[in-house]
Amino acid sequence: MARNKGSKPQAMKERAARTAAAVSPSSALAAGAAPKKRVGLLQFLREVRAEARKITWTTPRETWITSVFVGIMVVLAAVFLQLVDLILGWSLSFILNFANGG
Incomplete structure (x- = not known):
């Protein structure tokens, strides 16, 4: 049986190493980047405030419509499960009655 090209153990190890290097994410420290410096409390609070300003809240109308839709879906799911x-209860009782000879 002929071996495929590159099927030697060393070639397989090299391919595995290249694949692992290509697939694995490189961390910032491994790439030689400096670690982030610590940020003071005031700077942190400023950044939190800036991010909080970017939040878009839903309008009361959108909240109402979504709530009604969720309520309708809950009722439909409850009816479906009932x-x-x-059906499963009737089927099981039919099978058990049939099995008991009745």
Whole structure:
């Protein structure tokens, strides 16, 4: 049986190493980047405030519509599950009655 080109153990190890290097994410420290410096409390609070300003809140109308939609979906799911439960219960009782000879 002929071996494929590059099927020697050393070639396989080299391919595995190249694949692992290409797949694995390189960390900032491994890439030679300096670690982030510590930020003071005031700077942190300023950044939090700036990010909080970017938040877009839903309008009361959008909140109401979404809430009604969720309520409708909950009712539909409850009705569906109740129907499935009834069908499975009837089926199981039919099978058990048939098995008992009745």
